[in-house]
Amino acid sequence: MPLIEVNNLVKKFPIRGGVLNRVVNHVHAVSGVSFSVATGETLGVVGESGCGKSTLGKTVIRLIDPTAGQIVYEGDDITELSHAELMPYRKKMQIIFQDPYSSLNPRLTINALLKEAIKFHGILGGDHSSAVDDYIDELIRTVGLRPDLKNRFPHEFSGGQRQRIGIARALCVKPSFVVADEPVSALDVSVQAQVLNLMSDLKKDFGLTMMFISHDLKVVEHFCDRILVMYLGHVVEELSGEDVEGTAQHPYTEALLRAIPIDDPAERRPLEALEGDVPSPINPPPGCPFAGRCPKVTDRCRKEMPPLEIKVNGQAVACFEVE
Amino acid sequence: MTDHGMTMTKARPEHAGGEPVLSVRHLTTSFRTDAGSVTAVDDVSFDLMQGETLGIVGESGCGKTVTSKSIMRLLPDHVTTYGRETEVMFEGVNLARASARHMRSVRGDKIAMIFQEPMTSLNPVFTIGWQLDEALKYHTDLGRRERRDRGIEMLRLVEIPNPEERYKEYPHQLSGGMRQRVMIAIALCCEPDVLIADEPTTALDVTIQAQILDLMNGLKEKLSTAIMLITHDLGVVAQVCDRVMVMYAGRVIEEGPVIEIFHRAQHPYTKALLESIPKRGNKTRGKKLATIPGIVPSLTNLPPGCRFEDRCPFSDGTRCRTEEPALEQGPDDRPVRCHYPLGSDRERPARVTVSAEPTAQEAQD
Numbered sequence: 001m002p003l004i005e006v007n008n009l010v011k012k013f014p015i016r017g018g019v020l021n022r023v024v025n026h027v028h029a030v031s032g033v034s035f036s037v038a039t040g041e042t043l044g045v046v047g048e049s050g051c052g053k054s055t056l057g058k059t060v061i062r063l064i065d066p067t068a069g070q071i072v073y074e075g076d077d078i079t080e081l082s083h084a085e086l087m088p089y090r091k092k093m094q095i096i097f098q099d100p101y102s103s104l105n106p107r108l109t110i111n112a113l114l115k116e117a118i119k120f121h122g123i124l125g126g127d128h129s130s131a132v133d134d135y136i137d138e139l140i141r142t143v144g145l146r147p148d149l150k151n152r153f154p155h156e157f158s159g160g161q162r163q164r165i166g167i168a169r170a171l172c173v174k175p176s177f178v179v180a181d182e183p184v185s186a187l188d189v190s191v192q193a194q195v196l197n198l199m200s201d202l203k204k205d206f207g208l209t210m211m212f213i214s215h216d217l218k219v220v221e222h223f224c225d226r227i228l229v230m231y232l233g234h235v236v237e238e239l240s241g242e243d244v245e246g247t248a249q250h251p252y253t254e255a256l257l258r259a260i261p262i263d264d265p266a267e268r269r270p271l272e273a274l275e276g277d278v279p280s281p282i283n284p285p286p287g288c289p290f291a292g293r294c295p296k297v298t299d300r301c302r303k304e305m306p307p308l309e310i311k312v313n314g315q316a317v318a319c320f321e322v323e
Numbered sequence: 324m325t326d327h328g329m330t331m332t333k334a335r336p337e338h339a340g341g342e343p344v345l346s347v348r349h350l351t352t353s354f355r356t357d358a359g360s361v362t363a364v365d366d367v368s369f370d371l372m373q374g375e376t377l378g379i380v381g382e383s384g385c386g387k388t389v390t391s392k393s394i395m396r397l398l399p400d401h402v403t404t405y406g407r408e409t410e411v412m413f414e415g416v417n418l419a420r421a422s423a424r425h426m427r428s429v430r431g432d433k434i435a436m437i438f439q440e441p442m443t444s445l446n447p448v449f450t451i452g453w454q455l456d457e458a459l460k461y462h463t464d465l466g467r468r469e470r471r472d473r474g475i476e477m478l479r480l481v482e483i484p485n486p487e488e489r490y491k492e493y494p495h496q497l498s499g500g501m502r503q504r505v506m507i508a509i510a511l512c513c514e515p516d517v518l519i520a521d522e523p524t525t526a527l528d529v530t531i532q533a534q535i536l537d538l539m540n541g542l543k544e545k546l547s548t549a550i551m552l553i554t555h556d557l558g559v560v561a562q563v564c565d566r567v568m569v570m571y572a573g574r575v576i577e578e579g580p581v582i583e584i585f586h587r588a589q590h591p592y593t594k595a596l597l598e599s600i601p602k603r604g605n606k607t608r609g610k611k612l613a614t615i616p617g618i619v620p621s622l623t624n625l626p627p628g629c630r631f632e633d634r635c636p637f638s639d640g641t642r643c644r645t646e647e648p649a650l651e652q653g654p655d656d657r658p659v660r661c662h663y664p665l666g667s668d669r670e671r672p673a674r675v676t677v678s679a680e681p682t683a684q685e686a687q688d
Binding site: 048049158160161188189190191192193194196197215217218219221222223241242245255256258259260261263264265266268270271272273274277278 | 498532558560597602603614
C-alpha cells in the first residue's frame with residue numbers, strides 16, 4: 001500500500017477584484033494531479049517557477065486546502081478532515097521550507113522552537129524535562145550542529161546551519177512523510193552538498209518517505225527515486241531517477257534537459273533555448289499547456305489536453321506525439 | 324605598473340585583443356562598519372580583454388559583487404574606502420579616483436551593468452521606452468525620433484517580440500525573462516566597451532536562462548563587447564566564459580582559461596567547489612556528494628594564514644595556518660594562491676583530513 005495517494009488534486013486560488021470584491025477569476029495552480037508515494041520512496045517534483053510544484057507540496061500535507069480531489073494517507077482519506085481531526089496526521093507529515101531565513105521564528109531559541117513542537121505533539125509522552133532536553137541534544141547532534149548552540153536564536157546561524165535547524169524542526173516530531181520544498185535552493189553550492197548529504201543520511205536513518213520539490217533537475221536527479229515533471233499545474237511526465245536522460249520523452253522535459261548548461265567547458269554546445277514563456281496560469285490555454293512552445297505541436301494539442309498515460313517504455317507521459 | 328601587476332599580465336595566455344579594455348590593479352575595497360573596518364575585496368588585479376568573457380566565481384560573501392560595484396563606483400561613498408594602490412584603469416583614467424561627473428559619463432555609456440533582479444532594477448513607474456530613451460538622451464546627441472528608432476532596434480536585437488508595442492509598456496507587463504532582456508537592451512544601447520553582468524540569470528528559470536545566455540554570447544560576437552560575468556553557477560561559467568577568476572573571502576585564489584580551471588584546478592578550493600555540484604546523468608546518484616566542511620570565514624575575523632586553511636583537506640597545520648600564500652605562478656603556469664597547489668611536485672603534507680564527518684564541523688565557535 002502506498003503511504004500517500006493523491007487523486008486528481010486541483011487547487012485554484014481566487015482572484016478578487018472590483019468594487020464588491022467578488023471573485024473575478026482564478027489562478028489554476030494545480031490542475032488534476034494524481035500520484036502515489038510508496039513507503040520509503042523519494043518522489044521528486046521538478047518544474048519552473050509558477051508550475052505549481054510548491055502548491056502541490058503544501059496541498060498534499062493539507063497546509064493548503066484543495067479545491068477538488070482526494071488525498072489518502074495510509075488508507076485514510078484526509079481530504080475533508082477538520083483542523084482537530086487532522087492533528088494526529090500533522091505530526092506524521094512535516095515540511096522543510098526553502099528559505100531558512102524566514103521559516104524559523106526569530107524570537108525563539110533553537111531549544112524553544114524544538115521543545116514547542118515536541119511538547120505539543122506529546123512526542124515523549126508527558127512532560128519529562130530531562131528526557132526532552134536529552135532528545136533535543138541528540139537531535140541537534142544528528143543534524144550536525146553542537147548541542148551547546150541550542151540556546152541561540154536563528155539569526156546567529158549561517159544559512160546552512162539554519163537549514164539544518166529547519167530539518168531538525170521537521171524531524172523532532174518523528175514524522176514518516178516529509179515534504180522538502182526547495183530545501184537547498186537558497187544555499188551556496190558547497191553548503192548545498194553538505195545539506196543534501198545530511199538529508200540522504202537522515203532519510204535512511206529515520207526511514208523517511210519524502211517528496212522533494214526543486215527547480216534544479218541536477219539536484220532532483222541526484223536525490224530522488226522517481227520524478228514528476230510539472231508544467232503549468234499539470235504533471236507532464238514521470239521519470240525514473242536512475243535514468244532521466246533515457247526515460248525523458250516529453251518535449252518539455254527534453255527541452256529542460258537541453259537548457260541545463262553542462263558543467264564542463266570542453267563539452268560546450270549551443271544551448272537549444274525554448275522559444276517564449278510559460279503561459280499565465282490565469283485562463284490557461286485549452287489543450288496541452290506546453291502547446292505554445294512545443295516544437296512537435298499539432299492541431300490536436302491546441303484543442304485537447306493529452307492524458308498522462310503509460311507509454312511504450314513503461315513511463316507515464318502526457319503527450320499525443322509520444323508512442 | 325607594479326611588479327605584481329606585471330606577473331599577472333605575463334601569466335595571461337594570448338587573447339584576441341592585445342590591449343586590455345579594463346585593467347584593475349590592487350583593488351581593495353573596505354567598508355566602515357560598527358564592527359570596525361571590513362575589507363570585502365583584498366588586492367584584486369586582473370585585465371579584461373576586448374571581446375572576452377571573464378567569469379568571476381565564488382560563494383556568497385567572497386567579494387565578487389563588491390568587485391564589480393567598485394569598478395562602477397556604485398558603493399556608498401561615505402562608508403567605502405579604496406586601497407591606496409587601487410587602480411581601475413579605463414581609457415587612461417583611474418576610475419577609483421575619478422570625479423563623480425566622470426563616472427556619470429562612463430556608467431551606462433562605456434561600461435554598463437546588468438543586475439541579478441530584473442524586477443527591482445527597472446523603474447516601475449516609467450515605460451520600457453522611457454528607460455531606454457533616458458540612457459540615449461544622456462549619452463548621445465541623437466534627436467527624439469532617432470532615439471526612439473534606436474530603442475526599438477535594441478529591443479529587436481535582444482529578440483523581444485513586437486518591439487514597437489513593448490516600447491510603450493511598463494515593466495510589470497513583462498515576464499522575468501523579458502525584463503532581463505530589456506535590462507540588456509538598456510545596457511547595450513550605447514554600445515559599451517565593457518558589460519558587467521552580476522548574476523544575470525540567477526533569478527531566472529533554466530529555459531529562460533538558456534535564452535539569455537545564448538543572447539549574451541551572440542551579442543558578444545556581434546558587438547565584441549568585453550563581458551565580466553559574476554556568478555556562483557559553475558554550469559553557467561562552463562557555458563559562456565573564456566577565462567575564470569575564482570574568489571574566496573575577498574581574495575583571488577586562482578585564475579586561468581576556463582578549460583584549465585575545470586580540468587586542472589590548482590587550488591584545493593576550486594577543486595572542491597567543482598566536485599560539490601551534483602553531476603548530470605547519474606554520475607553522483609546514490610553517492611555522497613563531495614563537500615567542503617565548515618563555512619566561509621567572517622571578514623571581520625580573518626585567520627592570519629590562508630583563508631581557506633580551516634576547510635582545506637591539504638592544510639599542513641603550520642605554515643598554512645600562519646602565513647598567507649601569495650598569488651603566484653602554479654604548476655600549471657597560472658596564478659594560484661596556495662602553498663601546496665594541486666598538481667605540483669612541491670611536497671604536500673600528508674592528507675590531514677579535517678574531519679571524517681564534515682557536517683559536525685559546521686558548528687560555529
